[in-house]
Amino acid sequence: MYIKDAPVILSAEAITKQFPGVLANDKVNFDLRKGEVHTLLGENGAGKSTLMNVLYGLYKPDSGHIHIDGKPVTFTSPKDAIANGIGMVHQHFMLIPVFTVAENIMLGSETTRNGVLDIRAVSKQVRELSHTYGLDVDPDALVQDLPVGIQQRVEIVKALYRKANILILDEPTAVLTPQEADDLFQIIRRLTEQGVSIVFISHKLKEVLAISDRVTVMRTGKVVGTTTPQEVNEAKLAAMMVGREVILKVDKKPAKPGEPVLSVSDFSVMDSRGVEVVKKISFEVRSGEVLGIAGIQGNGQTELAEALTGLRKVHGGRVILNDKESTGRPPRQLIENGLGHVPEDRQRHGLVLPFAIADNMMLCTYYQEPFAQKGVLQNQAIDANSRKLIEQFDVRTPSPYVSAGKLSGGNQQKVIVARELSRPIRLLVANQPTRGLDVGSIEYIHHEIIDMRDKGIGVLLISAELDEIMALSDRIAVMFRGEIVATLPAAEANREQLGLLMAGATHK
Amino acid sequence: TPTDSKPDCSKPEVFCVGLVTDVGKIDDKSFNQSTWEGVKQAEKDLGAKVQYIETTDSKDYAKNIATFADAKYDVVVTVGFALGEATVAAAKKYPDVKFIGVDQTQSETIPNLAGLIFPEDQAGFLVGALAAQMTKTGKVGAVLGTDAVPAVWRFGEGFRAGAMYIKPDIEINVVYHNDVGFDKTFSDPEWGKTTAIAMIDKQVDIIFGAGGKTGNGALLGAAEKGVYAIGVDTDQYYTVPEAQKVLLSSAMKQLTPGTFDLIKLAKEGKFPGGNFTGKCGYAPYHDLDSKVPAEVKTKMEELQKGLIDGSLQTNVAPVKP
């Protein structure tokens, strides 16, 4: 390929970045050639985003150098990076919802006429860019009204508007439907044809192999190596990432489903803006089985989980939990009916970070015996409970009186799981239970979930990770645009088929 | 004033005068300050050692008075009707100390306590009569502090009575500033001015402003609109120079001389117990002297004489009923 000989336009040498307690980048070397797609791969926390933030001027590296076109540069703010032709699309979009597309695009590089913002000139330029690169966006639309796929285009146009010839895309496909992802790849190809160089970050090995010219793998802050798709396959890449053979297969016996513990019929939920995002869905979870809900983020899963657990208003339909009418009941009543809930956002819902672990371990049952008697907290029982759970669930902490905020993400998640599973529950709603966790913690939590299932608890598993869904579920329901488009036994499901369903292809 | 040489007030040759305010401040450019100036005059003319304490909370009344009495001050001046009860109690507790209670009417006579009081209704009556004679539109107005303060009430209702005495069908706008916290009613010049201007917009052509800074604000409003103004307490020709060109007169209540006179009597050993009535009256016309017709001047003198000798009554209740 011609790329091999293309000139290096960006190179980072021996970049080191230390965070309190974490060496996020350890003498990292990275280079980018003109017109190539160079993928950065690595586990969570490997240091990819940190490296990109350094290249974009958001973080100042502790040591190391950056060269653009062979000339050394120092970035003190993104402004410098932008001036050097670098654009970045962040994993969480950096768009202002109440601004229009044009306003978002010009922000920071405004065009003015006699001191007045020249929206018309910007709109014109946006249309031209859209035309050149096939990025269709309406400059006058409000960003908050746009779907994520289009928002991402706005981000790309934003970078191109600043004349970026180096584009960093941090996990751009995580929030996209497969169709939107395909569109993105089209765009990436067109961009590289025009001479734009791209740094691409993704956890999805298949697309990495499809789109990349080169792949650099990072592990715990260091570069493990650089390769090309021609030299490797998925398994090899995974091994490079983790440093060992990866077996993400979960060992489990066949399920022995019993009576339904949760039945949901014609269930509808609105999102915060009043749009119906769960549309009259019906399903059942039986004791002793795991029902997995697969789907691309933003198809109503979050709202479904919140409504089922009493955190969001139910718009219509009916819920029976453990044989009791539970539609729209407050969390307290659902908890008492036997609901366990591992929430999607552990720091927002699951924990009170400044509180001690011991307190967090009884967060839902603080008012019940033995933790309280006649409204007075019983410290001994609280202490004993936390010590028991810390040991049982292997929470790594020096003491039960350390505040939960001081724990690592994995251990925080263990605190929640321990708390929820230690109660007499009949149904566990687990929403993204392993998001952001390391492999060891994932293995542990998967094991616990299967264990609960085998003890006769019904599990509703919601996850954006197809692998997790396939590994744990006994049945899989696919959600698309607020509806369950298919429910199939896990044994019959395969990735391709699920992927198609998640993207909106109708079943059979 | 530095404290280096603290006077020993217990010595007979050292004459000490202390002043305690109610919630007000010594620099209020009005009530408290006028009294304090009387004390300062005693410092100058009588060689008194003077000192003040500003009360920040009513629970300190007794303590603050006692601070002076315990230090063997010869005279303690307590300013404001709110200190009345605490002053009576202190007078009984410290018979050797002379107390002057400004604006405090005494119901019983305690030999070492003199209540310095003023017939504000008479002053108000006089300027009310003046206003009624000078108005061209037949509309006069008074912008006042809160009617919860008896002195203000007497000024305001005296004004009303005086105007009615001259012209029974006259339109009188009397507005008390009641709508804010008590401590604000005398220090809201902006409200005073706004209210005065609102009156003037309705053809009121003489404004009586009575109530500390609030009243001063009214005088300024009148000055701005070019209508006649009447001040209060002192001759405001000197305290609100911006209003000189429109200031017709002031309803005077002579706090500084009243306070000084009582201190002087105490020094001379002629201290009167009970109520001591200070002087009230109306101030000269100053710049507007030529605008006041001779018959009006005559009438004013006549009225003042009548009020002093008792042949003329204002019929104003001493406090708001």
Add this chain to the structure above:
Amino acid sequence: MEWKRFGFIAFIIVALFSIVVLIGQARDPIPTIIISMAATTISVATPLTLGALSGVFSERAGVVNIGIEGMMLTSAFFGWFGAIYFNTILKFEAMPSLILGVVIAVLAGALMGLLHAALSITFKVDQVIGGTVINILAIGITGFFNRQLFFEKNSIFGGNVPHAPGTLPSVGQVPFLANVPILSNLQPIAILAIVLVFISTFVLFRTRWGLRTRAVGEHPRAADTVGINVSFMRYVNVIISGCLAGLAGAYFTLESVPSFEPLMTNGRGFISLAAMIFGNWTPLGAWAASLVFGAAQALQINLQFYRELIPPSLSLLQYPYIVGLTPYILTMLILTGIIGRTVSPAADGQPYEK
């Protein structure tokens, strides 16, 4: 623009005026009543408008400013002090002294703004606490210096209360405007306040500065990633906020009445914040809301004139204490969102951490 909100505001103002007209017409001609009410409304609204604009700039940039009250008070004092100092010590003419006084008031406001900015941006103090610090500090500082400078014998003024150089003259002094009813009463800061409403609208919604200001108030991280210096934007806007509060302070001592009183701002800073929220963080809305509060005060003053004319069925209106509750109750109703929801800038009140 939000026509519903403006319609509602217009309705309240008309309603408040109507009450007075209905009661007062027995004595005064209707145009007289309306002109008088309008004049009161505008003059009461002036410091509120400026205070609300002050809030708009700070909060559009993401910094809650409940210190406006204290900023106003501080500026009212130092502006007044400045004017007297130039006039009596440096022997400037009255007019230049007053203008310099306004400048000093604005500078004092800017300094208070700087303090608030430092507390909330650099030290990341909870912004409401920071504002409270400013409010309490202002009471202490103004009370203390008022005493030291204007009362104590050893001060520069020698303990004699110096005469203030008067107030800023009204437009009525300009010959051909003298007879225009409401206009002739207007003074420079009142006019400036209205002009600033339009300038602020222009700056916030039409210029680069405004776009960036709103960006750091909505999503500071996004602004950061396009190279905007979030701290700088916030600092400058909070200082602008201080300047506007300073101008409001100047209104009290240099335009309204030539004197300073402890606590003379008397809660107007807080009412300004309510006006800002009522006006949905826009300058025009804040102005309209300030006029509502001005009309409420005009109602209260006028009802006292017409106390005898109030029909027995409305006897509650005879109590100034009760009528005086109008602005406060209105504010609380507004905050419930009864009058249409207001949306604060998304990052308002949150320190930005990289």
Add this chain to the structure above:
Amino acid sequence: MAEKEKTSSSQPRISGWLRSGLNTMLVPALAVLTAMIVGGIVIALAGGNPFAAYAGLIEGSFGSLNAISETTVWATPYIFAGLAVAFGFKGGLFNIGAEGQLAFGAVMAALVGYGLPLMGVDLPAVVFVPLTVVAGIIAGGIWAAIPGWLKAKFGGHEVINTIMMNYIALNITSYLLNGPMKDNNPLNVVARTPLIAESARISTVFPDYRFHWGFILALLVAVLIWFILWKTTLGFEIRTVGTNPDAARYAGVNVSNIIIITMVISGALAGMAGSIEVTALNYRHELGFAVGYGFDAIAIALLGKNHPAGVVLASLLFGAMRNGATRMQFNTQIPVDIISIIQALILLFVAADAIVRYIYHIRIQQDRLVLTRGWGG
């Protein structure tokens, strides 16, 4: 690992508790010191003698038994009002309305205290005193419940609403004390209520000092508040809502109810400040009393780190400063406003503790106080 931890857990906990207590108090103590130094500089700049001023302050607040007694008299309402604000903070609510709640509580306590005998109700002190105090508690609670309800129901921000409630309380109090509730003794000209019945009064502890049982009660209430906050499920709920309302909802706590309950208890404490002033000290309510307690209470709560013990200490400090101000002014004629400046500086240095940490090179990091979450709505 668990084994090792168990053996060493009990002992280090006590010294750890002590050390954390000292650490907690370190910054506030240095903040007070710094504020005093800056205040002293201001005094000196204004031509006064800071040493004489502070000597007067100390003499006036602790120089004699009577001075100490007066300091407790001053500290009593501060403890209640400080607890009120601290309690709100614990529940994530900023109650600037203690001033209005206090005034309203005082008015209602006075009404019960003088009104019942007028209606012919004759109660023994054991019943009447608690009844009068409780009247103030209820009044303060109701006054705070309104902004609490507006917050829980509509998201109306409690800062603005409690300020508005202050003004409303002031207007209503002015109306009542000048009108229906005015002491109509012909000699009275002051806007105040009649005296409350003898049997509604809380007595002093020693005959010749104003040191009264209300102070002891304040200490007991501080202990009670500590118990509620840290030892009961209600306290757990309040702290959870105050720290992370989303997690509280997840845990099954009724967040709206807790917001209202927190405000009611906070207001009740402020109301109690008012009713104790009426029953134990003034025996009536008078207009113009209790100006500025609300703001002082905020400073006290923050200085006391929102902990009841800290609030008691901070109240004694503030009470001493206010009480000693008379002697300071008597000795030096320095304006009492300097006390307000020092208090504001204390608040400044406590809130912006980074300044103090910087000045004194303190490294121990403490969790930042985050109280406000925008304007809601």
